[in-house]
Amino acid sequence: MKKYSDWFKVDLHIHTDYSKQTKTNDYQGHFDINILKQKLIENDVKLFSLTDHNIINVDAYKNYYENYTDGDPKLLIGCEFDIEVPKSHKTITYHSVIVFENDNFEDVEIISNKIERLYATKGVSKTERKITIDDLYDLFNEHNYFFIPHAGNTKSILDPYIGYDIQLCQQMVLLMPSAFEKVKESVRQTYNEGFDRIKTLDFKDKDDIPYINFSDNHNCNSYPCTNKNGDNHEFYCIKGQPTFESIRFAFIDPKSRIKKFSEVEVLMRFDNFLHSVKFEDNPVIENTTLYFSPNLNTIIGGRSSGKSLLFNILGKKINNNKSQIDKYGLDITNAKVKSFLDDDYKPIINYNTNDIIYINQGDIVNYFENNSLKDLILESGETENYKAALETFKTKKSDLTQLVEKLIELYSELYDVLNSNFTFHDRDITSILDSSYIFKSISDIEDNTDSFQTSAEILNLLTDNTEKFKANENWSFLPEELEVIETFIELVNAKNLLFDEVTKNYSKKIDFITDVKKIITDKNANLDLKGREKEASNTRYTTLNKNISDAFKIAKQVENHCLLVEQLSYGEIQEIKINDEVTVVLEVEKNESIKTKIIEGLSSISSTNLSLYQVLIKLALGEIKIKNLPTNSSDNLAKKTMTQVKGILDLFDKPIEYLKYSEESTSKNNSPGFNSEKYLQTILKSGNSKIIFIDQPEDNLGNRFITDKLIDLLRDLKFKKQIFLITHNPSIVVYGDAENIIMCNNNENTIEYEQYVLEEKEHQKEICTVLDGGQYIFEQRARKYNIKKLIQ
Incomplete structure (x- = not known):
């Protein structure tokens, strides 16, 4: 059972x-x-x-x-x-x-x-x-x-x-x-x-x-x-x-x-959800194996009972860089995990980056506070001198800033793709070679959105400017010249009609492929279990091919951009008085290279002859580390890099040590509770993720939101994604109809994890002792019709 x-x-x-x-x-x-x-x-x-x-x-x-x-x-x-x-x-x-x-x-x-x-x-x-x-x-x-x-x-x-x-x-x-x-x-x-x-x-x-x-x-x-x-x-x-x-x-x-x-x-799920975790010979955790529902798993317990410990152990075991397991100082080497596709337990499971959403306690509110720092925009002063100075440095500063930001953006993609899942399971091979049939999806056509937009802009410019050219008051045209202009206008109009036909045909192809894919998806959904498992294996095979292809594509982009960074030259001096309160000396002197400053923020590198591209590859693969930061994530590299090049960037606009920003923001103008609700709704509905971890989602949420929106969202979402929640809220557990409840107990400094289900009476009693208001929620659930006759 x-x-x-x-x-x-x-x-x-x-x-x-x-x-x-x-x-x-x-x-x-x-x-x-x-x-x-x-x-x-x-x-x-x-x-x-x-x-x-x-x-x-x-x-x-x-x-x-x-x-x-x-x-x-x-x-x-x-x-x-x-x-x-x-x-x-x-x-x-x-x-x-x-x-x-x-x-x-x-x-x-x-x-x-x-x-x-x-x-x-x-x-x-x-x-x-x-x-x-x-x-x-x-x-x-x-x-x-x-x-x-x-x-x-x-x-x-x-x-x-x-x-x-x-x-x-x-x-x-x-x-x-x-x-x-x-x-x-x-x-x-x-x-x-x-x-x-x-x-x-x-x-x-x-x-x-x-x-x-x-x-x-x-x-x-x-x-x-x-x-x-x-x-x-x-x-x-x-x-x-x-x-x-x-x-x-x-x-x-x-x-x-x-x-x-x-x-x-x-x-029934064929995606690679988390199946179980096994604890053996751990100095703090009692030996046990926890089996996870592919639907809603809730973690409950009193203070210091091991809830967050389990949450962070699972985060570490799925190789998520937001896990805070290090703060516990606990050796979890003997804790092994198993996914749905695994035959045996293993020390760690590597999921694709976009498969996991992992939110620690307080992350939702901190997201807005930290993100506001990223969203700050430099304001210009009112004086002409300041405007002149900004114009002088605008291009070079913008180029340098965008170059560094683009480097971080490309590294983010490189890091994600190199740390994606490149494994293929024996079970997948067996499923693909199985005689069961599936309907195979068709390929998308090339995305012509950018090309069409460029062509439309060209045609619009030609149409508008030709008429302006013809009617300009500063010159006149001979009859034969007007005839040439008219012929050109006819040519542009003809091309416009042709372009319109091309875009319509393209849209029809897109619609046709979309319809066919939906039909294929619907048909596959109704195949027998073997057929649908084969489809799931084929999907994972396609993802593996895409991961490999993406790795080579992004690596080439990173290499080309690194060359631009290494070859960049800068240098300028300007002294600008902004106003009576601020005077800035803008001095940009090329005394250090961007490459040197970035590499100085990393741990010791064996060879000084490595290119910036080679350094970033090693960084993404974990062969070298970012100094004083726990992981090599893009966020951490951004922090370290911006710190390293801050001295250079400050030379472009030194008065920016203290500025007040008048920004028409979204998150800062609303309460933390409202922002948390919106953020949580958005993150839960994300179509890419397969597994969601949230530590106490009820923090900063109103009770009305929990009962009116969050519960229904969880009840619908849990059949599409595997969910893990730490919660103290009985409504989430009971009304959310959690399939798996993990009870955490601290018995004389030994953590005990037990699995409970809502439909077991003895388990209901234990749940009520841990969750405040649990008894009331159970009673309300049973009293679903509330007929007056029942009260009478």
Whole structure:
């Protein structure tokens, strides 16, 4: 059993041959519990119930429980009742499956005896057995059970209530732990609208009425098909563990926890998400292996419990340069990680840079504060002398600044591509060579955007300036000259029409390729598991080729730019008085080269004859280091380089030691909370990332934003990206429906990590002790409809 909540097939409506005792010719063939068990295993059903009509097959339950072993499908006690509504004065009944929390033979006998005594008291034959809701309440008031009526077909719960009191029907269903079975897709909207009429405003218009279909099988030999038409049954899945409590959570939150198996297949992940981490022989952390959900993983615990430690260990193990593990002084050599595509554990996993978003606590607010320093713009003074001085140095200073900034920008790309993932897995090769077919994507056409823009500008200039040339008051034209001008204008117009046709055809090609790619993507999404895994492997193969190609392309660009930096010459002197308060001496003297200043900021280099290009290659590969900074990231190189060349840049504009900037900014004019919300929304929705790490996303966020926007965003995003969150907010854990909850404890300086799931009652208690307000959030989640009658 997985340690996190995952999807499993469920079938809570299966008949045995006992149904023939209460319904004539109801069961087809011979029933054998061992045959059914084998069929359930073959179909990977993890939780089921035997639900005969108005009777319980005690022998079948006894046989199953006596021979049950760990790993077998779990059997809950159940029965399908014919329920009548006497007050409606209708003779028709509706069918409802009742599934009990109980899963042992002693309770089978107790429940069966209650049913038999009830019908004996009523004095009816087995084929005429009926029951009322009041009977159910009285009979099973000591038991926990689910009420799952038929709806939208024969024996529907609506039939006895139509024309009598349909609102009573809806209220009754809402007041019980219930779901609808056998509802057609076309009538779900009608059902939802009906229930919305009796829900309070806070709960209206929510897609949270649970619908779930079971096989209603009447012939175990042809399972899962029914005996009526033989159509293939479409299994439904519930998210969680194969338990009664998981069903309860699914009925409370069907949008997140009930799906058809075909929908679950679409959600299956083949990207290289983080699978697990193994701790062995660590002086601080207890030996354990943590398995991660491909969806939402939340890390919770008290103060100094090891939450941030785990967060930073994972950051280090995925080779993310923002990990702050060094501040703990802890040896994590024996901590090993494994990705979805790995066969064994390894010391580190290299992901592509754009695959990971990693945000430490406080980063979101600090981002705006630090970014404002990068966004500052030098202002000019009002005096003519200052303007003259700036004009003198403007070109050279601009050239030098842009040259250095461009060098950092190119190094950023070089660093990212050289530290990308260049590995290819045996599993990918096996998948690519597999006989399963996929639809292969087509290549994009060359991007002509820049070329078209240049051509359009040329044509516009020719059209405008030719007319101005013709009408200029400073010269006149002879007739033959005017004829030449007119001919030229006709030529330009002809080329304009031709260019317009070319751009239209280009747009059509782009649209065609886009449409074809969408079709291919849709088709691949519906292939079998082998086919889609092959597609995922092909995608990774394409990414590998692109990484290699990008490495050579950016390396050539870096080499060419390094030559420009090394060959740059500068030098100028100007003394400028800005105003009475500021006087600047602008003196630029070429006494040091840019190359020398950059290299001085790096650790010792073996050869002084290395070119700047060779130095940057070694830096990106980690063969040399940036002095006094932890990593060779582009941000760190930018800090060091700008520090090194600051003396040279200051010579261009020395009065800029203190200036006030009037900038129409975006982030600085808003509160930290507002900026954090916008930043978080943007970073989460980034289409490139595959895995997201955030330490306490609720910091500086308003509660309304968390409940109104962040929760819905997480619930949608977690099926597309793997998410890791450290949080103290129970709403994020519970309403976000976290698939995996890692509880952190510090037991006498030994860190213990345990995995919890929301649908486990004991885990719920522990979660509530750690998260302030957790008990209230759990209660509110269960009270999703808030009907006034429930309060009364």
